[in-house]
Amino acid sequence: MYNFKEIEQKWQDKWEKEGTFNAKNDYTLPKWYGLIEFPYPSGQGLHVGHPRSNTALDIIARKRRMQGYNVLYPIGFDAFGLPAENYAIKNHIHPKIITKQNTDHFRKQLKSLGFSFDWSREINTTDPNYYKWTQWIFIQLFKHGLAYKATMPINFCTGCKVGLANEEVVNGVCERCGSPVVQKEKSQWMLKITEYAQRLIDDLDDLDFLDKIKAQQKNWIGRSEGAEVNFKIKDSDDSLLVYTTRPDTLFGATYMVVSPEHPFINKHKDMIKNLDEVKEYQEKASMKSDFERSELNKEKTGVEIKGIKAINPLTNEEIPIWISDYVLITYGTGAIMAVPAHDDRDFEFAKKFNLPIKKVIVSKEEFAKYKVDEGQANSKIDDKEMTEAFTDVENGVAINSEFLNGLESKDAINKAIEYIEENKLGSRKVNYKLRDWVFSRQRYWGEPIPMVYCDDCGWVPVPEEELPLKLPEIKDYEPGENGESPLAKQTDWINTKCPHCGKPAKRETDTMPQWAGSSWYYLRYMDPHNDKEFVSKEALEYWSPVDWYNGGMEHTTLHLLYSRFWHKFLYDLGKVPTKEPYQKRTSHGMILGENGEKMSKSKGNVINPDDIVREFGADSFRVYEMFMGPFDQTAEWSMDSIRGCNKFLDRVWSLQDILVEGDQYSKETENMMHKAIKKVSNDIEEMKYNTSVSTFMTMVNEFSKLKKINKKEYETFLQLLNPFAPHITEEIWERLGHTNQLAYEPWPKYDEEKTIDESIDLPVQINGKLRANIQIQKDEDKDSIKAKIHENEKIQAYIEGKEIVKEIYVPNRIYNIVIK
């Protein structure tokens, strides 16, 4: 048994003292920048999921150093956030103190795992020297019109008493506390991320992100193409604008629907005959939480707005207008034309309220069957027969639609838009699901938004030379009943002078969301102690972009999107040199408890990394997390398995007992050594760590079998294993007589020639079934192989008396005889 406790402490101390892994400020060297998501220092301490990500990229960082790169592998803490604040409210301890305690604990835990972080660049989002620049970026956004105040119906969590971004609402309840979320009108700071929607899609093309991550980004942005069309209101100059992706179905629009919040209703209240009924419906809808609204989506509700009719611009028919909450004010124009025959939701609504259903599209098969002639209305297809809407764009042909008749849906859409534009009825339009980012939080523990409101000048940013605008020390963290920030009670702090005109003015009391600090942290690492700029130009030019970013799948939509947005904004200002922040993004799978369930305190299946380090050592922990399964997939924790990894390292240590001299690979191992170097080198790049570890195990088995390992072999082995198990390998390296550290030894090279076996155990199949193996030389002549095979007794027994149809030889791979 090797003494991992002593060894790991020894090397960690040495690394710390010597700053072994600090990135060099020599900008002439080839660089590599690896990034892991900086942790939120929770009270629970490090989770076993953190080391999975950290070890994976640590391995790459360590390999890159051995390959001669100047490596930046930084670490910091994303320390603003609700848990610390909620803890503060409960226990009356300042979040700053909690955060400091948690951060110290995290730092100690991370250090005990031997990650090659550059601790000299540690950052913390709650440090005024850091959030100074977060505030600075906000001011730039404001100055360029991308930050604005708007009174918006926002998601309001009844538990946290705080406005939430759409992203923080899960199934209608608060992502953090699980309380119901209701709609509330509130003046909020908003960021115009929608302005970047198209670029956030387009620029994905040049990035090396996992496909599923790109897909998630695109889904979230949710681009759709269609048209906006105006429907005239009868007996009025007004019209109602709708958005549709299916302008080819215009002839089938038999009614319209507006969302309960639509201004149309108030505007025309004089014409509405059943105003009370409509108002009552509006009221009911506003009382519903998001949860109820989606919960009730099975059963549609609505009220007809009586007294007002719209005119279908293509058929000139009068159609009714309804109000219903299945139409959302936040998407498109907040109003729709309903085509019940070709939209599932409209169909359901029409069935319930007995509205006409008019079929204007049939499937290609149906179209062929009825031989519907172009330009001819068709009565053979009975609208009443429909039991569900026909929505397939790929397979539709227009009917009963005058000039669209006979066109396939895709062409019909284009023709319809052309017609609409020519006749000034509307225009082509692209829509996105993505909405502007609600950037205000009515909370204490976040970056103060550096804005001042002056009655005369409006919103004025805090002058940049006054940044950071520090978060004031307060005692009461409880948010106000109406959802105001706790800062709203700090009159001393609020009252200030207008930076513009000098008159008395008031500070913004909302703070930034947790996403803010993490939207640009990768930039600060490049130059963390700069007090003149957020990063120096030289550092940016040298380190940009992040070469490889790894983190959890839970952050591949929002965090990634938000930081890409900020980065693009900074790029437009000429402040950063690249269009995108991260060149490559990968994600690790979750680690579940031993019972296959998500680790949680309540389930009692949480594994504490400290216990694992104490019992097996950091190296065993690291090796196990890499061995447990494919890196990008969910894996269950197994104590038995980690013991196996610990045993493996014991055997690595024991190889010292069978060490012999030698400065060349021995004959018996040469082939294996070259293969192993190749395999491990490639595996690391593809994050196939589990098979790298099995390669190491196979090597140890082989050396044990040979009962010897020479110095050269041992050295190469240690070099390959070093990124995975840095402490034990450094220790043995030293014991082999080296005075330099393994961490900067050049990565071993392999010779392709020598990875190829000289003699091959060639499988021989008959009709695709394995029947024998024969020994051949590499690239042996086919005739010679054929002769050997036909001499083989086993084979002869099989082909005796049978007709040989053909013989297939795949050089050096397989030989197959087909018989009848």
Added chain:
RNA sequence: GCCGAUAUGGCGGAAUUGGUAGACGCACUAGACUCAAAAUCUAGCGAGAAAUCAUGUGGGUUCGAGUCCCACUAUCGGUACCA
């Protein structure tokens, strides 16, 4: 519903991308060492008496399919009245 993924021994998982299915590890069994146990070491370990059968199910392509194609099923993750 939509998007994405996954399915291989008792278990975690390998398989050079169409070429010997089950590498490596765990668990298990036997042996060595020990008074004994643990640890360690050695050997065995998909099913079947065998022919053979086996990579979620059913088809297909091929000399040859875990891998490719078609149609399903199950599980997991994300998302959802987005017109």
